Amino acid sequence: MRDIFYSILLVAILLGCNSREEELDIRSRFGNFNGNNILLKPVDYLSAPIAKKIEHHPELFNYLNDVQIFSMAYNSDSLMISGFMVQPKKPGKYPVIIFNRGGNQELGRLLIATAIEIMAPFASEGFVVVASNYRGNSGGEGKEEFGGIDVRDNTNLISHLSQIEKADTNHINLLGISRGGMMNYLTLKNYKGDKIKSVATIGGISDLEITLKHHVQMEAVYQELIPNYKYKPKAALQSRSANYWVDKLPDIPFLIFHSKTDEHVHYSQALALADSLQKQGKKVSLHLFENDSHGLEKNRAEVIDKIKKIFVEASEM
Incomplete structure (x- = not known):
């Protein structure tokens, strides 16, 4: 089961994909909320491009027999936001993983393949896994702000988790990749409660x-998506950078993974974040890897094993 998970970990999310696997008009697909805050539709993944891979290598996807995969729409500030939810088939209550995608806008948006290859393996081991595209993306309403008001799409989702019957809302974990690391920390900063038990970040942005210094192409993203960036760039960036407000983060276990040769998110910010967390007396485990990619493909087995371990331990607290 783990082999297929390791073979695709992070790559599809970090590189993004413009494939149109589903109709993007979310209102036409889900209708109105009518008193609900989360709407789910079963995913027919056999009609998606991933079906060919499953057909040719069914032995790699045995875990799909143990999970249910849903396309999700949910209410965030009266906006309809798109995402996915994957849960175990067996009855019961299961701890939650909120998976924070990388990229911005349609680059890195969640696909059916993401639900199958990234989310479903976790679900098969006893987690309810939910993921948001953030507002304005993949048919969702509103406009993302790259760590601005779109952070409410996570905090609002947390408040709605009780509508998922199998979700143990007292045990929530955050998993973020690249930009998703920034969303991890902003969610922790803005969430009012004690139900988030641990957080894991891979190649995450914390400064x-x-x-921007090491990946100048981000200037265009900042200018397009971050309100007031043109007039107050430093304030806009620091308000989204956990390295400047570590004292606002809760006392939960932090698991940080980064490559020293990451060409997209320089590892120095992971060092600074881990150091600041330790000085605040918080539990932090930093893992740096030599000569690996942004997605840590060479060390993914170790990374995922450590993430699963900390999430299981957090669910038992």
Whole structure:
């Protein structure tokens, strides 16, 4: 089961995809909320491009027999936001993983393949896994702000988790990749409660100024998506950078993974974040890898094993 998970971990999300696997008009697909805050539709993945891979290598996807995969629409500030939910088939209550995608806008948007290859393996091991495209993306309403008001799409989702029958809303974990690391920390900063038990970040952004210094293409993203960036760039970036407000983060276990040769998100910001967390007396485990990619493909087995371990331990607290 793990082999297929490892073979695709992060790559599809970080590189993004413009494939149109489903109709993007979310209102036409889901209708109105009518008193509900989460709407689910079963995914017919056999009609998606991933079906060919499953057909040719069914032995790699045995875990699909143990999970249910849903396309999701949910209410965030009266906006309809798109995403996915994957859960175990067996009855019961299961701890939650909120998976924070990388990229921005349609680059890195969640696909059926993401639900099958990234989310479903976790679900098969006893988690309810939910993921948001953030507002304005993949048919969702509104406009994302790259860590601005779109953070409410996570905090609002947390408040609605009780509508998922199998979700143990007292045990929530955050998993973020690249931009999703920034969303991890902003969610922790803005969430009012004690139900988030642990957080894991892979190649995560924790300092947008350092990210810009080493990845100048991000300037265009900042200008397009971040309100007031043109007039107050430093304030806009620091408000999204956990390295500047570590004291606002809760006392939960932090698991941080980064490559020293990451060409997209420089590892120095992971060092700074881990150091600041430790000085605040928080539990942090930093894992740096030599000569690996942004997605840590060479070390993915170790990374995923450590993530699963900390999430299981958090669910038992």
